[in-house]
Amino acid sequence: MDIDDLAKRILAGERRALARAITLVESGRADHRQDTLRLFEALKGHGKEALRIGLSGTPGVGKSTFIEAFGMMLTRQGLKVAVLAVDPSSTRSGGSILGDKTRMERLSRDPNAFIRPSPSQSHLGGVARRTREAIDLCEAAGFDVVLIETVGVGQSETVVAELSDLFLLLLAPAGGDELQGVKRGIMEMADIILVNKADGDLKTTAIRTCADYAGALRLLRKRPQDPDGFPKAMTVSALEDTGLATAWDTMQELVDWRRDNGHFDARRAAQARYWFEAELRQSLLSRLEREPMKGLVTAAGRDVENGTQTPSQAAEQVLARLEGRLS
Numbered sequence: 001m002d003i004d005d006l007a008k009r010i011l012a013g014e015r016r017a018l019a020r021a022i023t024l025v026e027s028g029r030a031d032h033r034q035d036t037l038r039l040f041e042a043l044k045g046h047g048k049e050a051l052r053i054g055l056s057g058t059p060g061v062g063k064s065t066f067i068e069a070f071g072m073m074l075t076r077q078g079l080k081v082a083v084l085a086v087d088p089s090s091t092r093s094g095g096s097i098l099g100d101k102t103r104m105e106r107l108s109r110d111p112n113a114f115i116r117p118s119p120s121q122s123h124l125g126g127v128a129r130r131t132r133e134a135i136d137l138c139e140a141a142g143f144d145v146v147l148i149e150t151v152g153v154g155q156s157e158t159v160v161a162e163l164s165d166l167f168l169l170l171l172a173p174a175g176g177d178e179l180q181g182v183k184r185g186i187m188e189m190a191d192i193i194l195v196n197k198a199d200g201d202l203k204t205t206a207i208r209t210c211a212d213y214a215g216a217l218r219l220l221r222k223r224p225q226d227p228d229g230f231p232k233a234m235t236v237s238a239l240e241d242t243g244l245a246t247a248w249d250t251m252q253e254l255v256d257w258r259r260d261n262g263h264f265d266a267r268r269a270a271q272a273r274y275w276f277e278a279e280l281r282q283s284l285l286s287r288l289e290r291e292p293m294k295g296l297v298t299a300a301g302r303d304v305e306n307g308t309q310t311p312s313q314a315a316e317q318v319l320a321r322l323e324g325r326l327s
């Protein structure tokens with residue numbers, strides 16, 4: 001594969017080259033991994049800094065309707081928009097929340113948009129790395145906004161929050177006064193809560209739900225990375241395209257403030273460190289799961305079972321062998 005040519009075409013903003021490069025980073029083959037590393041070397045220092053927006057919401061809340069309407073609004077303003085997904089446990093066809101071709105049909109035809117389904121992988125760590133690299137590729141290809149979507153199963157919200165500059169939580173209008181069972185941890189991650197479907201019969205409920213969430217957000221501890229009034233809850237209707245422009249203004253207001261106050265860069269730096277540590281942990285674990293370490297671990301496990309070694313002794317022994325191999 002001509003990696004330099006691929007890099008050149010990505011930097012020229014060719015969507016096909018971008019799609020091909022993402023396929024490369026998603027591949028599990030060792031030679032493809034080498035190609036990926038060479039590709040990133042060739043792309044280093046080029047491209048632009050996109051605004052990375054994470055979006056989470058349960059199935060049916062209107063994520064695809066929102067992303068399509070929001071994405072179209074941005075492309076109408078001349079911005080280039082990429083949509084990626086993190087969905088490690090999908091049972092849907094193709095293992096992908098964006099696999100369904102009918103989702104975001106208009107946006108997928110927009111020349112200023114790029115939509116990429118989640119890789120069908122069950123391992124969240126693997127999905128996270130691939131998504132992270134896909135974001136970098138979108139930035140190299142000159143995208144202004146990268147939307148990272150998740151259905152929010154298990155730890156995927158944390159992954160998306162650690163990949164984005166801004167985290168949106170999309171919610172539906174809820175009857176009664178209970179807060180839809182949204183976990184506190186997820187509320188704490190949100191920068192902006194968007195109560196969708198604020199239209200027709202649902203409008204009044206949406207406004208009340210929004211007020212409930214605004215109240216709940218006020219009870220959270222103030223975060224240093226937020227100006228006054230954030231995190232915020234707002235109503236939108238993805239279907240009727242209302243509230244989206246205001247939501248975008250609010251996102252920009254928050255991002256501008258964070259940039260001016262050093263929080264934007266600090267967050268990216270902390271994220272880079274987080275992913276370095278995650279990658280290191282994962283690589284070490286996969287070394288232990290591969291021969292020759294795998295055999296050693298099995299043998300040490302047997303020693304522990306039959307009492308010839310204590311668990312700590314056996315672990316020390318395996319680690320000493322690993323260090324010997326690494327040094």
Ligand SMILES: Nc1nc2c(ncn2[C@@H]2O[C@H](COP(=O)(O)OP(=O)(O)OP(=O)(O)O)[C@@H](O)[C@H]2O)c(=O)[nH]1
Pocket residue numbers: 057058059060061062063064065066097151196197198199200202236237238239240
């Ligand atoms: N009334 C109203 N309905 C909406 C709105 N946005 C989405 N819907 C409807 O809600 C349903 C689910 O919308 P989707 O956009 O497919 O939701 P999703 O969160 O992507 O769902 P999954 O694909 O299952 O994850 C569809 O019937 C939409 O038409 C809205 O703003 N107002």
